[in-house]
Amino acid sequence: MFDAPSSLSPRQIWLGLLARASRERLMQLLDSAPPLPGFERLREPECGMAMIRGRMGGNGAPFNLGEMTITRCSIRDEAGRVGHGYAAGHDLEQVELVARLDAVLQDEVLFGAYDQAVLQPLAQAQAARRLETEARAKATEVKFFTLATMRS
Amino acid sequence: MKYFAPGFASPTDAQGCFRGILQALSTPGVVVPFTRPVGPPPGLSAAAASVLLTLTDSSVSASLPEGDDAARDWLVFHAGVRLAAPDAADFVLARDHLDLRQLRQGTDDAPEDGATLVLDVASLEAGRLYRLTGPGIETERRVMLPLADGFVTAWRQQAQTAPRGVDVIFCHEARILGLPRSLKIEEI
Numbered sequence: 454m455f456d457a458p459s460s461l462s463p464r465q466i467w468l469g470l471l472a473r474a475s476r477e478r479l480m481q482l483l484d485s486a487p488p489l490p491g492f493e494r495l496r497e498p499e500c501g502m503a504m505i506r507g508r509m510g511g512n513g514a515p516f517n518l519g520e521m522t523i524t525r526c527s528i529r530d531e532a533g534r535v536g537h538g539y540a541a542g543h544d545l546e547q548v549e550l551v552a553r554l555d556a557v558l559q560d561e562v563l564f565g566a567y568d569q570a571v572l573q574p575l576a577q578a579q580a581a582r583r584l585e586t587e588a589r590a591k592a593t594e595v596k597f598f599t600l601a602t603m604r605s
Numbered sequence: 606m607k608y609f610a611p612g613f614a615s616p617t618d619a620q621g622c623f624r625g626i627l628q629a630l631s632t633p634g635v636v637v638p639f640t641r642p643v644g645p646p647p648g649l650s651a652a653a654a655s656v657l658l659t660l661t662d663s664s665v666s667a668s669l670p671e672g673d674d675a676a677r678d679w680l681v682f683h684a685g686v687r688l689a690a691p692d693a694a695d696f697v698l699a700r701d702h703l704d705l706r707q708l709r710q711g712t713d714d715a716p717e718d719g720a721t722l723v724l725d726v727a728s729l730e731a732g733r734l735y736r737l738t739g740p741g742i743e744t745e746r747r748v749m750l751p752l753a754d755g756f757v758t759a760w761r762q763q764a765q766t767a768p769r770g771v772d773v774i775f776c777h778e779a780r781i782l783g784l785p786r787s788l789k790i791e792e793i
Contacts (some may be wrong), residue, residue: 495609496683527609527682535609 467558468551469576470538476547479554479571486570487563489553490530497544498526529553534559608675612658612683613643622659627767628776634737634748636729642779645681652776653725660721661686661696668694694726698723702753705763705771716768719786726751729777739788741749747793750782751775758789 461469483489500522507518515540525539526548536556538548554571557563613619615764618641629637645654661667667675676698680686691697692707697720711719732751738744763770763786764773770786784790 493611495611529609535607 464555465573467539468555468578470572471538471554473553473579474547474575476544476550478573478575479547479550482571482574483550487558487566490532491527491579492530492553492556494526494528494549495535496527498524498549500524500543500545507525524548526552528556530556532560607682608646608678609682610646610679610686611644612679614641617641618643622655626659626783627782628657629781630772630785631741631783633739633741633783633785633788634746634750636780636782637707638735639654639779641678644726646675648673649676650725650776651779652781653723656781657686657696657698657778658684663687664693665725666693667696667698669698671702673698685785691760694720696721696723698725700725702756705756705759705773708771710763710766710769710771713769716770718764719769720771722771722773723776724773727777729780729782734793736791736792736793737784737788741785741788750791757790757792760784760788764789 474482489491489507501524502520503523504520505518506515519557521541522543523539523541524543524545524547525537526545527535527537528549529535533557536552536554536559538547538551538553540551554567557567558572613622621641622639622643623671625637625639626700630633638656639652639733642651642655643658645651649657654676658666661680661684666687667684668689668691669680677688681688686696688694691699692708695709695718697703697708700758702724703722705722708720708722708785709718711717728751730749730751732749734747735750735752735757736745736749772786773784775782775784
């Protein structure tokens with residue numbers, strides 16, 4: 454498992470949290486947050502393909518792993534803040550919510566309220582899910598010994 | 606701070622503009638209106654913005670004048686176009702006449718690599734009277750064109766290197782006028 458680079462900016466972190474959350478989850482969390490401001494779409498929500506590239510062992514030569522569906526949207530809200538949303542899958546409403554949240558989260562005054570109502574619960578849930586997956590993987594871990602070690 | 610504004614409201618608007626550009630280049634000298642142009646960024650006419658956004662994408666390069674930062678941001682955001690110097694770009698936006706010979710001419714094997722000059726002018730009708738002949742015109746067409754001094758001479762020189770050359774699209778408000786390189790222009 455790769456560790457996320459430690460130099461992620463706060464915006465990268467929240468865009469990651471939002472991109473991994475489903476539309477239902479976002480709408481549910483937004484119920485307890487202040488209403489999002491009105492907005493206009495700079496780029497309509499749209500689906501496309503992205504080529505996923507991998508590196509064997511994390512440092513080999515890059516190779517094309519395959520294509521995946523991604524969806525993106527860009528908006529500008531009433532106060533002129535610009536937000537972008539990108540997520541895997543084809544949920545047009547999810548990326549629009551991500552873009553609208555990205556716009557308000559960049560505002561230092563509004564950040565607190567949305568951080569508490571949306572980001573914190575998402576961060577906790579996603580961290581818990583990750584721990585659970587790691588624990589499940591750990592249970593089936595196989596330790597390899599070389600022949601040389603076993604002889605000695 | 607980057608400039609952001611919406612692009613075409615719908616893909617069919619872009620298709621309508623593409624149809625208009627085809628019309629303008631196949632009937633040279635006839636003014637073609639865009640019925641649903643894009644809302645332009647500051648500094649561009651609706652017609653010039655529509656032409657650039659319709660024709661460019663990440664596989665071509667464009668050149669916009671120094672200082673048109675809003676228009677550059679807008680075009681790069683929506684089209685993903687590469688910015689280039691005027692002598693290297695596929696699409697060149699200008700407000701004044703440029704020397705056609707400074708733009709990319711293409712090659713005899715690939716004349717389509719010649720640049721397209723998008724001229725955002727103050728009026729489409731001002732200027733002197735010219736006689737146009739060539740493909741797309743049955744006999745001749747007489748129109749007023751806002752051509753700068755020396756344009757007709759440069760145009761005649763370009764005709765000698767056919768099929769290499771530059772195509773020109775004049776833009777004003779939401780209307781365009783096309784001068785494809787195959788056209789013959791004479792002052793009357």
